[in-house]
Amino acid sequence: MATTRSRLLVLALPCLAFAAALPAHAQAPAGAWPTKPIRIVVTFPPGGAPDTLARILADKWAGLGQTITVDNKPGAGGNIGADMVAKGPADGTVLVLGTVGTHAINAALYDKMPYNNLKDFTPISFLASTPNLLVVNKAVPANNVKELIELAKKQPMNFGSSGSGTSIHLSGELFNTLAGVKMQHIPYKGRAQAIPDLLGGRIQMIFDNMPSALPLVKSGELKAIGVTSARRSSAAPDIPTIAESGLPGFEATSWFALLGPANMPRDVQMRINQETIKALALPDVREKLATLGLDPNPGTPEALMTLMQVETIKWAKVVKESGAKPD
Numbered sequence: 001m002a003t004t005r006s007r008l009l010v011l012a013l014p015c016l017a018f019a020a021a022l023p024a025h026a027q028a029p030a031g032a033w034p035t036k037p038i039r040i041v042v043t044f045p046p047g048g049a050p051d052t053l054a055r056i057l058a059d060k061w062a063g064l065g066q067t068i069t070v071d072n073k074p075g076a077g078g079n080i081g082a083d084m085v086a087k088g089p090a091d092g093t094v095l096v097l098g099t100v101g102t103h104a105i106n107a108a109l110y111d112k113m114p115y116n117n118l119k120d121f122t123p124i125s126f127l128a129s130t131p132n133l134l135v136v137n138k139a140v141p142a143n144n145v146k147e148l149i150e151l152a153k154k155q156p157m158n159f160g161s162s163g164s165g166t167s168i169h170l171s172g173e174l175f176n177t178l179a180g181v182k183m184q185h186i187p188y189k190g191r192a193q194a195i196p197d198l199l200g201g202r203i204q205m206i207f208d209n210m211p212s213a214l215p216l217v218k219s220g221e222l223k224a225i226g227v228t229s230a231r232r233s234s235a236a237p238d239i240p241t242i243a244e245s246g247l248p249g250f251e252a253t254s255w256f257a258l259l260g261p262a263n264m265p266r267d268v269q270m271r272i273n274q275e276t277i278k279a280l281a282l283p284d285v286r287e288k289l290a291t292l293g294l295d296p297n298p299g300t301p302e303a304l305m306t307l308m309q310v311e312t313i314k315w316a317k318v319v320k321e322s323g324a325k326p327d
Contacts, residue, residue, distance in 0.1 A: 032267065032268075032271070033092050033267075033268050033271045033272065034064055034065070034066040034092060034093070035066070036066065036091070036093045037066050037067040037068070037069070037093065038061070038066055038067070038068045038069070038092070038093055038094075038095065039068075039069050039070075039071050039093065039094050039095070040054045040057060040058060040068065040069070040070050040071065040095050040096070040097060040258075041071050041072075041073050041081045041082075041084060041085050041094065041095065041096045041097065042054045042070060042071065042072045042073070042081065042096075042097045043073060043074060043078030043079075043080070043081035043082055043096065043097065043098075043099065043101075043102050044072065044074050044078060044081075044099075044162060044163070044166075044190050044191075045072055045074045045189065045190035045191075045192050045193075046072055046192070047190070047191065047192045047212065048162065048190070048191050048192075048209055048211070048212055049128075049130060049209045049210075049211045049212065049254065049256060049292070049294060050097045050099055050256055051070065051072065051097075052211060052292065052294075053097060053127050053128060053256050053294070054070045054097045055070050056279065056280075056285055056288070056289075057258070057276065057279055058070050060278075060279035060282065060285065061275060061279065064275070074163070074189055074190050075163075075189065076110075076163075076164075076165075076326075077101050077102070077105075077106050077109070077110070077163045077164045077165030077166055077169075077326060078099060078101050078102035078106065078163065078165065078166070079102065079106055079110065079113065079114060079115075079165075081096060081102075082096055082098065082102040082103070082115060082117075083114040083115045084096075085121070085259070085260070085261060086114075086115040086120040086121060086261055086262070087115075087261070088261050089261065090122065090260060090261040090262060090263045090264040090265070091264070091265075091268065092260060092264065092268040092269075092271075092272055094260070094261065095124070095258055095259065095260050095272070096121070096258075096259050096260070097127075097256060097257075097258065098121070098256065098257045098258070098259045099166070099167070099254065099255070099256055099257075100166075100167045100253075100254055100255050100256075100311060100315070101163075101165045101166040101167060101169075101170075102117065102165075103117045103118075103121070103257065103259070103308050103311075103312075104117065104308055104311035104312045104314070104315050105165050105166070105167065105170055105311075105315040105319070106165040107312050107316065108312070108315060108316035108319040108320070109164065109165045109170075109319050109324060109325070109326055110165065110326055117308065117312065118305070118308060118309065118312070119262065120261070120262050121259040121260065121261065121262055122259060122260045122261060122262055122263065122264035122269055122301070123257070123259055123301040123302075123304040123305045123308070124257075124258040124259055124260060124269060124272050124273050124276060124301055124304070125257065125258050125272075125273045125276045125277065125298045125299060125300070125301065125304060126255065126257050126297055126298055126299050126303065126304045126307060127255075127256045127257055127258055127276070127280065127296065127298060128255070128256055128280070128289060128294040128295055128296040128297065129253050129254065129255040129256070129294070129295050129297065130209055130210045130211060130233075130253070130254050130255075130292075130293050130294045130295065131210055131227040131228045131229030131233050131252075131253055131254070131293070132167060132168060132171045132207040132208060132209060132210065132213075132227070132228040132252060132253075132254055133207070133208055133209075133210050133213040133214060133217070133224060133226075133227055133228070133233075133236070133239070133293075134171075134175075134205060134206075134207050134224070134225040134226050134227075134228065134242060135198075135205065135206060135208060135213045135216065135217060135222040135223060135224055135225065136148070136204060136205040136222065136223050136225055137198055137199070137201050137203075137204055137205070137222065137223075138220075138221070138222065138223055139201055140204050140205065140223070142225070143223065143225075144225060144226075144240075144245055144246065145225060145226050145242055145245045145246030145247055146245070146246040148205075148225055149179045149181060149246060149247070152179065152181040152182075152183055153180075153181055156184070157181075157183045157184070157204050157205075158183055158184040158185070158186050158203050158204055158205075159172040159175075159183050159184075159185060159186065159203065159204065159205045159206055159207065160185075160186045160187075160188055160194040160197060160198060160203040160205070160206045161185060161186070161187050161188065161194065161206065161207070162187075162188060162189075162190050162191040162194060162208075163187055163188065163189060163190065164185075164187045164325075164326035165326060167207075167252055167253070167254040168191070168206065168207045168208060168209070168254075169185060169187065169324070170252065170315060170318055170319070170322075170324065171207035171228050171252040172185060172207050173185070173318065173319075173322040173324040174250065174252055174318055174322065175207070175242070175247070175250065176322060177318070177321055177322045178247050178249060178250055179247055183205075185324075186203050187326075191206075191208060191209070191212055194206055194208075195208075195212075195216070198222070199216075199221060199222070205225075207228060207252070209254050209293075210227070210233060210235060210236070210292070210293030210294070211292035211293050211294055214235060214236055214292075214293055217236075217239075224236070224239045225242070226239065226240050226241055226242035226245050227239055227240070227241050227242065228241070228242055228250065228251065228252040228253065229241060229251060229252075229253050230243065230251045233293050234290070234293075235290065235291065235292070235293035236293065255307070255311075257304050257307075257308075258272070258276055259304075260272070269301060270301075273298075273300070273301060276298055277298045277299075280296045280298045281298075
């Protein structure tokens, strides 16, 4: 117990130091942000969970008196869009819908990063998390995890992703490592490009975000093998976890957060934090997110920083053990 507490304290110290280093600013009047149009950069194409969350915020912030746009900037596992925000003005006019890929995984996956995922951003709030859902083409002769592993040991198989470094990619690499198989990774520039190939049989499976994959399972277009979280999803309680159905210890969750460039004034940071929490607490928003398999859990900037630190360490180990490389 003492060791666990010590580890938690060590993880918390950088967060506390970050909070202490934030520039001191007098609290601005209630209408100080926003004073200019706001752009929320999504690091993947339209249609996925990050895009959905960004558009919900844009819609609910419409009453703040400024034009709010969602700007999709995909590429390099999300690095292109994230780097754009990291180098943008720190006045609350440009924000990024960060993901576990852009703000944890990519730090280990890419040899040369255009930004530092911890130092070059101002954390604002965690938004939501979702398990990934392992889905396969209907022609794949496997209906559960054990059958899929047996099949992958007998013949070459592949899995698609929305890009190198995403949780969708690393979920597959973690599966390879724990199952002792070598399925080939096929990266795409977003899930919108991967899904048609999956439906057409050009790729065999994908560890897709729950909000994107579940409708295709319900329509009968794809087969669900398992969810990647430690527990079953309330959005699909009949689908078992990968861990419980043949691969103990498997766990990978996609998460999404709101961040701005480094050195954002504290009053602006906290005003956006408050507006974010307010938007995600609305009953219609929570209902919509629940139907999509997204679990909203906004919180403090400090809690988000601690999460990014912990997740960066976790996924660095997975990248090293799997030998994953950006394609």
